[in-house]
Amino acid sequence: MNAAAIVFQQPCQLSVRSLPLRAAQPGDVEVQVEHSGISTGTERLLWDGSMPPFPGMGYPLVPGYETVGRVVRVHGDLTGRQAPALGDRVFVPGSYSFEGVHNLFGGAGSRLVVPADRVVRLSPDGNAQGASAVLLALAATAYHTVSQGGTRDPGTPPDLIVGHGVMGRLLARLTVAAGAPAPVVWETQAARRSGAEGYTVVHPDEDTTAKYNAIYDVSGDAGVLHTVIPRLVKGGEVVLAGFYRQDLSFAYAPAFMREATIRVAAEWKRADLLAVTELVNTGRLSLDGLITHTESPVRAHAAYEAAFGDPLCLKMVLDWSNA
Structure with missing residues (x-):
């Protein structure tokens, strides 16, 4: 199975390519992506080629660790109160879904194959609705x-x-x-x-x-x-x-x-992500008013340039609904 993905071919060069997904294993879920965010921190360094030596670094690569989507397939028997189920909306903090490229951080694609214990379920009644849920990674940071x-x-x-x-x-x-x-x-x-x-x-x-x-x-x-x-x-x-x-x-x-x-202060841990998800779900932390720009993946090059160069762009999100 293939899926569309953002691929940084080289610094400041990207394409949207159809890439093979790795074979799912028991304990994995398949996620149909709704939105993915563009990070103006680490992702900017990947984009312009200034990223210091980093595990898994290399081009071509699929970026992205701010992804929200819906579970469309479950592999194996998942147990536990937090285990995602078919139809759940989940936050995906990056993946190793795509073959033939570096997955750094592998979340900017139309469909992902991810270990179930990596994703975070989003409450259907909580406040992390729509594209705003991509902000959970930054909130956890x-x-x-x-x-x-x-x-x-x-x-x-x-x-x-x-x-x-x-x-x-x-x-x-x-x-x-x-x-x-x-x-x-x-x-x-x-x-x-x-x-x-x-x-x-x-x-x-x-x-x-x-x-x-x-x-x-x-x-x-x-x-x-x-x-x-x-x-x-x-x-x-x-x-x-x-x-x-x-x-x-x-x-x-x-x-x-x-x-x-x-x-x-280094990267967030899962405990941080779970904590801010609870704060958002209970209304103590608002994610409103932070996403200022949305683009389709077909306009990905313009989206990345705006995300990194437009001072009015607080947060750029890619909408994968028609990808």
Whole structure:
């Protein structure tokens, strides 16, 4: 069986190809894809060829780890309360579905073959409806920056967030939902300073707050440490939650005087994904107003260019309904 998929042939070169799907095994489900999101972090680096060495890296590749679809076939006898059933809508955080290409991260296709224990069932009565459910991966990433996947004591929630893209908005919404004081968000692009829900967005030059306890960067700006370390209280923390093309550096003296901690937040864990899915299903976390653009896969090249180049594009989603 074949399925349509986005294929990065080389950096900045893509096509939509019919690719063979791997043979399903007992415990797999087949998912008919409804929507997939375009990541402006790791996927941008795959697109422009600046991704550092990464397991499974190579071209041609199928990108995508923000996929929502419906289970259309179940292989084997699946048991357990969370096991997906025929007809369930599920979130798929990437796959190894396609043969003859690298699956990094393998979710941008019209049909996927995925282990059942990899997908997350979406409640038919919950708030993760339609295309908005593709945002669960980013929400889990934002949640992980504080929760650290439940592997350590949770960190201090942000009182300053750098960047008001989708990741910054989700992190700010999660902070408010948790009952923590509303953070300040820095955003240099005027077009992105609107849309705050329960928190304040300002240009960095307009911020009169002297010191912060926990500064979370989601901008991906490699020079951010020079800007934010002087704004820390003594013993404060900077959390690096973006994806950075260049090596990061900082001036030692300001960090020394503040006894600064610099922490890197890596990819989310399944516990983070389950937690944010529950927050969305119960209405504590809203995903509304974050998807600004939708395209058909036949216009994939234009979709990727807009996702990475248009400041008004917060989140681009591919609609696979007619693929």
